[in-house]
Amino acid sequence: xxxxxxxxxxxxxxxxxxxxxxxxxxxxxxxxxxxxxxxxxxxxxxxxxxxxxxxxxxxxxxxxxxxxxxxxxxxxxxxxxxxxxxxxxxxxxxxxxxxxxxxxxxxxxxxxxxxxxxxxxxxxxxxxxxxxxxxxxxxxxxxxxxxxxxxxxxxxxxxxxxxxxxxxxxxxxxxxxxxxxxxxxxxxxxxxxxxxxxxxxxxxxxxxxxxxxxxxxxxxxxxxxxxxxxxxxxxxxxxxxxxxxxxxxxxxxxxxxxxxxxxxxxxxxxxxxxxxxxxxxxxxxxxxxxxxxxxxxxxxxxxxxxxxxxxxxxxxxxxxxxxxxxxxxxxxxxxxxxxxxxxxxxxxxxxxxxxxxxxxxxxxxxxxxxxxxxxxxxxxxxxxxxxxxxxxxxxxxxxxxxxxxxxxxxxxxxxxxxxxxxxxxxxx
Amino acid sequence: xxxxxxxxxxxxxxxxxxxxxxxxxxxxxxxxxxxxxxxxxxxxxxxxxxxxxxxxxxxxxxxxxxxxxxxxxxxxxxxxxxxxxxxxxxxxxxxxxxxxxxxxxxxxxxxxxxxxxxxxxxxxxxxxxxxxxxxxxxxxxxxxxxxxxxxxxxxxxxxxxxxxxxxxxxxxxxxxxxxxx
Numbered sequence: 280x281x282x283x284x285x286x287x288x289x290x291x292x293x294x295x296x297x298x299x300x301x302x303x304x305x306x307x308x309x310x311x312x313x314x315x316x317x318x319x320x321x322x323x324x325x326x327x328x329x330x331x332x333x334x335x336x337x338x339x340x341x342x343x344x345x346x347x348x349x350x351x352x353x354x355x356x357x358x359x360x361x362x363x364x365x366x367x368x369x370x371x372x373x374x375x376x377x378x379x380x381x382x383x384x385x386x387x388x389x390x391x392x393x394x395x396x397x398x399x400x401x402x403x404x405x406x407x408x409x410x411x412x413x414x415x416x417x418x419x420x421x422x423x424x425x426x427x428x429x430x431x432x433x434x435x436x437x438x439x440x441x442x443x444x445x446x447x448x449x450x451x452x453x454x455x456x457x458x459x460x461x462x463x464x465x466x467x468x469x470x471x472x473x474x475x476x477x478x479x480x481x482x483x484x485x486x487x488x489x490x491x492x493x494x495x496x497x498x499x500x501x502x503x504x505x506x507x508x509x510x511x512x513x514x515x516x517x518x519x520x521x522x523x524x525x526x527x528x529x530x531x532x533x534x535x536x537x538x539x540x541x542x543x544x545x546x547x548x549x550x551x552x553x554x555x556x557x558x559x560x561x562x563x564x565x566x567x568x569x570x571x572x573x574x575x576x577x578x579x580x581x582x583x584x585x586x587x588x589x590x591x592x593x594x595x596x597x598x599x600x601x602x603x604x605x606x607x608x609x610x611x612x613x614x615x616x617x618x619x620x621x622x623x624x625x626x627x628x629x630x631x632x633x634x635x636x637x638x639x640x641x642x643x644x645x646x647x648x649x650x651x652x653x654x655x656x657x658x659x660x661x662x663x664x665x666x667x668x669x670x671x672x673x674x675x676x677x678x679x680x681x682x683x684x685x686x687x688x689x690x691x692x693x694x695x696x697x698x699x700x701x702x703x704x705x706x707x
Numbered sequence: 708x709x710x711x712x713x714x715x716x717x718x719x720x721x722x723x724x725x726x727x728x729x730x731x732x733x734x735x736x737x738x739x740x741x742x743x744x745x746x747x748x749x750x751x752x753x754x755x756x757x758x759x760x761x762x763x764x765x766x767x768x769x770x771x772x773x774x775x776x777x778x779x780x781x782x783x784x785x786x787x788x789x790x791x792x793x794x795x796x797x798x799x800x801x802x803x804x805x806x807x808x809x810x811x812x813x814x815x816x817x818x819x820x821x822x823x824x825x826x827x828x829x830x831x832x833x834x835x836x837x838x839x840x841x842x843x844x845x846x847x848x849x850x851x852x853x854x855x856x857x858x859x860x861x862x863x864x865x866x867x868x869x870x871x872x873x874x875x876x877x878x879x880x881x882x883x884x885x886x887x888x
Contacts, residue, residue, distance in 0.1 A: 300834050303830075304855045305834035305837045306856075354860065354861065363870055526834050526835065528839075637792070639758075640726060641803050641815060643813075652754050654803065656758050667754070669756075673842075674839075
């Protein structure tokens with residue numbers, strides 16, 4: 280087996296020589312035979328109902344004392360067959376499903392599916408809708424990172440963190456409620472734009488949130504970086520090198536914590552990410568601490584992007600928020616009273632759904648957990664032929680045995696928390 | 708990016724919607740994958756997705772524009788009715804590859820196979836493929852020859868059938884304790 284090439288952006292020296300990935304099964308750390316013969320190895324089921332597994336994840340861990348000598352993950356407890364269900368619905372109705380898959384990155388999952396539909400349709404989205412999508416994407420990222428930070432704090436014994444984070448998370452959800460009417464599963468994206476215009480008061484409310492939230496990030500940093508308990512449980516724990524991170528398919532913050540300057544928003548810009556100013560936080564240590572620092576820094580960058588998007592939304596007040604392609608987009612409500620044509624279009628879109636040209640696309644965006652990908656096949660009909668989601672959590676869980684090598688059972692909690700996996704995302 | 712012509716077992720290169728699809732022979736998939744990784748720098752396997760095309764193109768899928776384009780306000784621009792073009796075989800496996808570097812490139816490596824045919828595993832080339840291939844096997848029933856741990860990953864181990872196949876009945880699973888016994 281030849282070595283993978285290294286002509287990508289890597290900062291700093293390699294964290295360790297060679298690879299730590301178990302062989303021959305990369306996702307299964309097997310107990311060495313000599314170790315097993317000592318008779319000291321005990322197999323323990325960690326989960327599926329352990330509170331620190333963020334859902335229903337079962338880790339089969341082989342322990343020698345407190346040391347992890349073998350490990351594999353068992354998933355699927357939350358498998359709901361979303362991909363199959365979406366094949367039975369019209370495109371229009373299928374948009375409801377993605378946000379249920381990753382129930383923390385609700386908006387971004389919805390967005391990636393809608394972007395895939397739009398790519399197949401070749402439909403143009405008005406700038407205002409794109410800016411609103413960006414603002415909401417970044418607020419959603421903050422929301423997801425807050426839940427991750429709160430629960431990670433809870434697991435590492437920094438329990439007050441949970442309250443601070445969930446308090447701010449409520450503020451983000453208030454904004455989502457204001458825009459979509461629902462706190463979590465908004466279904467606000469529509470092929471061609473948004474489901475409805477952004478409420479006039481949103482910009483001010485969101486600005487006020489950004490203003491109040493900025494100092495909170497400093498609070499979080501004081502609760503983590505100045506906290507001995509947090510530091511000792513995260514520093515040097517679960518180290519993964521850039522090479523291994525790539526080979527294991529880690530993405531997003533997990534990749535950036537290993538020293539890779541890779542962010543889809545920067546490298547392959549979608550929406551208007553090439554028009555805003557933001558930095559990509561990169562850390563080189565590749566441990567739990569670095570993964571945490573990347574995410575906390577990212578919240579600050581998300582605020583910057585959100586604020587720039589809010590300025591644009593304000594400038595574009597009164598502009599259209601959805602395309603006027605009547606074969607795809609519902610006609611305005613008031614036209615239904617006067618225009619026969621609009622009534623027909625409305626009826627066709629609602630009953631049969633719009634048709635999407637045949638083809639296959641893969642769209643990837645930078646979600647809170649990493650690369651949110653969506654592979655869509657259309658046969659030209661009113662229903663998707665095949666929808667597949669690339670779940671960042673799925674691959675992060677598969678990578679966990681690599682990270683847990685030579686660590687103690689208590690570190691397993693920190694490692695699984697720092698990977699920010701979500702079982703809804705991984706099981707779909 | 709040029710150089711795809713050298714890919715072993717290449718059948719065709721499709722450029723559509725800004726994406727490149729490399730269709731390769733089923734038997735030579737692993738060699739093509741190795742070439743793409745080592746010679747063209749596709750070091751990151753983003754996703755593996757299977758698709759079942761049973762019944763594909765069976766019905767008219769509407770009409771989508773004339774050569775001049777579709778205009779709502781101009782009659783007769785809807786164009787002829789469309790039926791999706793037939794596919795070479797029943798299943799496709801698509802590997803979404805990414806060259807993770809300063810000038811990123813994405814490409815889709817695709818192989819076609821019928822029921823009962825196998826495709827070689829790429830776990831040796833990209834360890835990411837471990838669970839991704841297990842998922843495709845689990846939900847689509849495509850067998851990856853040489854996979855080190857070819858078991859289901861999402862469905863229960865004793866599950867019968869592969870749910871994402873088009874001939875898998877919807878709502879057909881047995882209901883336990885239904886009260887009708």
